[in-house]
Amino acid sequence: MQGSKRNIVVLGSTGSIGTQTLDVVRRNPEKLAVVGLSVNTRIQDMLAQAAEFGVSHVVAAKEPADSVQRGQWADEAAKIVGSDGPCEVAYGSDALLDLCRMPEADIVVNALVGAAGLRASYETLKAGKVLALANKESLVVGGDLIMPLAAQVDEARRAAGLAPATGPAGALMPIDSEHGAIYQCLLGERADEVAKLWVTASGGPFRGKTLADLAEITPAQALAHPTWNMGAKISIDSSTLMNKGLEVIEAHHLFNMPYDKIEVVVQPQSAIHSMVEFTDGSVKAHLGTTDMRIPIQFALSYPDRWPAPVEPLDFRKLGSLEFAAPDTRTFRCLALARHAGTVGGTLPCVMNAANEIAVAAFLSERLSYLGIADVVEAVMEAHEEEGVQTVESVEQLLELDFWARRTADEQVRGMC
Numbered sequence: 001m002q003g004s005k006r007n008i009v010v011l012g013s014t015g016s017i018g019t020q021t022l023d024v025v026r027r028n029p030e031k032l033a034v035v036g037l038s039v040n041t042r043i044q045d046m047l048a049q050a051a052e053f054g055v056s057h058v059v060a061a062k063e064p065a066d067s068v069q070r071g072q073w074a075d076e077a078a079k080i081v082g083s084d085g086p087c088e089v090a091y092g093s094d095a096l097l098d099l100c101r102m103p104e105a106d107i108v109v110n111a112l113v114g115a116a117g118l119r120a121s122y123e124t125l126k127a128g129k130v131l132a133l134a135n136k137e138s139l140v141v142g143g144d145l146i147m148p149l150a151a152q153v154d155e156a157r158r159a160a161g162l163a164p165a166t167g168p169a170g171a172l173m174p175i176d177s178e179h180g181a182i183y184q185c186l187l188g189e190r191a192d193e194v195a196k197l198w199v200t201a202s203g204g205p206f207r208g209k210t211l212a213d214l215a216e217i218t219p220a221q222a223l224a225h226p227t228w229n230m231g232a233k234i235s236i237d238s239s240t241l242m243n244k245g246l247e248v249i250e251a252h253h254l255f256n257m258p259y260d261k262i263e264v265v266v267q268p269q270s271a272i273h274s275m276v277e278f279t280d281g282s283v284k285a286h287l288g289t290t291d292m293r294i295p296i297q298f299a300l301s302y303p304d305r306w307p308a309p310v311e312p313l314d315f316r317k318l319g320s321l322e323f324a325a326p327d328t329r330t331f332r333c334l335a336l337a338r339h340a341g342t343v344g345g346t347l348p349c350v351m352n353a354a355n356e357i358a359v360a361a362f363l364s365e366r367l368s369y370l371g372i373a374d375v376v377e378a379v380m381e382a383h384e385e386e387g388v389q390t391v392e393s394v395e396q397l398l399e400l401d402f403w404a405r406r407t408a409d410e411q412v413r414g415m416c
Contacts, residue, residue, distance in 0.1 A: 006300065008132075009036035009099050010121055012111035014045045016231050017134040017175060017292060021109050022049060024297045027309055032300060035083070036099040038112075043073050047080065056082030059099055061116075063091035093119070100124040107300060109175070110135045113233055113350075114356050115401050118142045119128065122394055125149040125171065128156055130297040134175035136246045141254030141349040141401070144391040146172070169293075172254070173299035178247050179254055180295030181273035181286030186255065189278070197257055198275035198283075199247050200267040201326060201363035204239040206267065211330055213238060217369035221360060236359045237333075240372055245337020249348055252341055259342050264334065266324040271313065289313045332373040340380060345388040347380060349397050353404035354379035354411075361412040368415075377412045379404050 012018045025032045034053040039046040040061045050058050080087035100123040108124040109132045117135030125133045153171035163169035205224050222239040237243035275285040293309040328335040340351040358375040361367035
């Protein structure tokens with residue numbers, strides 16, 4: 001793959017990360033080709049993408065009940081000719097996993113939202129593909145399964161001469177701006193000389209607010225992120241700082257770093273994407289324009305650097321940089337996530353599932369904003385009382401995910 005055109009599959013192609021990934025492809029047609037796309041339900045938009053990029057293999061995770069509409073989409077897809085012939089819409093989770101295993105695919109961009117992305121990440125690495133990961137839950141829920149698989153693919157890439165001469169072999173490339181930043185700061189450094197990882201946070205739209213201020217927050221207010229344009233679920237997680245808690249757990253798995261060496265710092269300008277502190281007191285910071293196409297492109301180009309997909313940051317116009325400690329007493333989700341990660345095992349899986357249900361309930365106005373943390377904490381406590389388990393399989397995690405969702409939904413109903 002190195003030095004040649006790279007074939008990519010984009011899971012979640014109509015979401016924020018998916019559309020920005022396709023823009024990177026659009027800017028680098030001689031280096032990247034799209035061979036597969038998936039969406040949840042936005043089939044019409046996906047077919048427009050397939051027509052632009054000449055994609056034969058497209059999948060909708062949810063099959064619509066309307067047979068007439070399915071027929072219309074089938075007819076529209078048949079008019080699109082990709083490298084493997086006419087396009088055909090496939091449906092369901094099994095078809096989505098088939099995209100991850102496509103022989104011609106080099107890289108799978110997992111931009112799925114929520115725990116649904118775990119199986120896709122697992123199957124991508126099991127098939128020996130490079131995983132460009134934007135799905136936080138893959139590592140939060142199944143990091144104990146995903147990281148050993150990634151290490152196996154790294155070894156296979158080295159043996160096949162596909163890895164760069166120096167640095168990581170590149171089987172798992174983080175797309176998150178924070179983890180992409182840490183990844184780059186660690187290049188060329190010795191692991192035993194790393195003293196601390198600093199994960200930066202914007203602070204979200206409610207930075208500086210008190211619990212009393214947050215009591216009557218509406219979904220519209222929580223969706224208004226000050227610097228990043230993201231999907232609804234991630235935007236709510238950012239406002240509660242759960243997103244940052246998930247990133248702490250991700251960093252633990254990605255960089256094999258103990259939790260007492262991972263800190264969160266609020267950096268409202270979002271110009272510093274994260275930092276690495278070394279044993280001699282030196283700190284490397286990754287700065288850049290607030291645009292996800294930069295970390296997406298690096299995940300696809302590694303170990304090379306391609307021309308910037310956006311206007312570079314002009315430091316003369318940046319102004320000041322502010323730093324502050326996160327308020328974990330007001331924004332309890334960060335502390336809950338760190339506790340889940342520290343305990344480990346199946347507790348992060350349960351925490352994540354409970355959070356997904358609580359966020360959905362808040363967005364549908366069935367739960368208060370502060371109720372999100374209450375639901376997550378209650379479900380975590382119930383699981384700890386029953387006994388946290390060692391992670392053994394994807395099937396085990398899916399069963400616990402189901403239990404946690406059901407339990408969280410009961411909590412939501414009890415608070416209505």
